[in-house]
Amino acid sequence: xxxxxxxxxxxxxxxxxxVLVPVPREPERLALxxxxxxxxxxxxxxxxxxxxxxGQRTRLDDAPPEGGVLRVRARSAxxxxxxxxxxxxxxxxxxxxxxxxxxxxxxxxxxxxxxxxPTALALLPRPYPQFLPYLRESDPTSExxxxxxxxxxxxxxxxxxxxxxxxxxxxxxxxxxxxxxx
Numbered sequence: 001x002x003x004x005x006x007x008x009x010x011x012x013x014x015x016x017x018x019v020l021v022p023v024p025r026e027p028e029r030l031a032l033x034x035x036x037x038x039x040x041x042x043x044x045x046x047x048x049x050x051x052x053x054x055g056q057r058t059r060l061d062d063a064p065p066e067g068g069v070l071r072v073r074a075r076s077a078x079x080x081x082x083x084x085x086x087x088x089x090x091x092x093x094x095x096x097x098x099x100x101x102x103x104x105x106x107x108x109x110x111x112x113x114x115x116x117x118p119t120a121l122a123l124l125p126r127p128y129p130q131f132l133p134y135l136r137e138s139d140p141t142s143e144x145x146x147x148x149x150x151x152x153x154x155x156x157x158x159x160x161x162x163x164x165x166x167x168x169x170x171x172x173x174x175x176x177x178x179x180x181x182x
Contacts, residue, residue, distance in 0.1 A: 016046040023106075023176055033077055035172040036157055044159035044167075045135065047122035049089065051152040060148050068147065070111040071179045076102035077172030083161040084173045086111060087119050087154040088145050094138045095121040095154060096145040099161060102173055116145050122154060153178060 016036040023029040036046045076082035080103070087097030097119035098111045120135040127134065155175060159167040 018048045021174070029176065031174045031176040032155070033172065033174045034155065034157070035077055035170060037170050039159040039167055039171075045122065045156060046158070047124065047154055047156035049122065049124050049152055049154045052150060057150070060150055067182070068113045069181045070113065070116075071181055072100065072109045072111065073106060073176040073178075074100070074102060074109060075106045075174050076104050077174050078170050079172075080104045082171055082173060083157070085119065085154075085156045085158070085161065086178075087121075087156070088113075088116060088147075088150055089121060089152045089154050090146055090149040091151045092141070092149070093121055093136060094140045095119045096138070096140075097154070106174075106176065113145055113147070122156060147180065150180075 016034065018032060018034040020030045021033045023031050032048065034046065034048055039045070070086065070088070072086055074084070082102045083099055084102060085097045085099050086109075087095040089095050095118070096113075096116035098116050100109050100111065118138040118140050120137050123132075123134060123136055155173065157171045157173065161167075162171075
């Protein structure tokens with residue numbers, strides 16, 4: 001259970017949207033769907049953040065200090081294949097992410113925590129005035145993600161995930177669930 005989902009507001013959001021949609025064949029389940037029409041205007045990046053409720057954080061005390069796998073059930077939205085970045089966000093704002101390939105059918109994507117690398121955190125809601133930075137580079141104080149410090153997740157698509165003309169047109173993803181496994 002997540003306490004909140006934050007999407008960007010302002011000019012960048014006009015070409016992107018995030019909504020909850022029913023999962024086919026399981027209408028009682030919902031998936032987060034994000035669509036980006038194009039990567040204009042700058043910063044060519046769209047992110048959705050979730051926050052873990054305080055009551056759920058106590059369960060992280062049992063999480064393994066090392067190892068573990070993030071299981072993401074996801075698919076592309078509107079294209080046969082697509083890409084997104086999945087990131088764990090710690091309480092201090094450090095983000096650890098991995099790029100994942102999406103297909104047009106639901107599947108479980110396994111991401112070993114050891115493969116996560118420091119990544120930029122989208123500042124959501126978008127800072128005002130808009131000349132302020134939208135992305136904050138992570139400066140980790142540890143060598144690996146600290147699961148006990150987990151604050152939430154960030155899902156993003158950006159032009160830099162695609163080479164050259166691959167970034168043109170609409171991109172998107174659907175996420176049904178994310179679990180942390182030992």
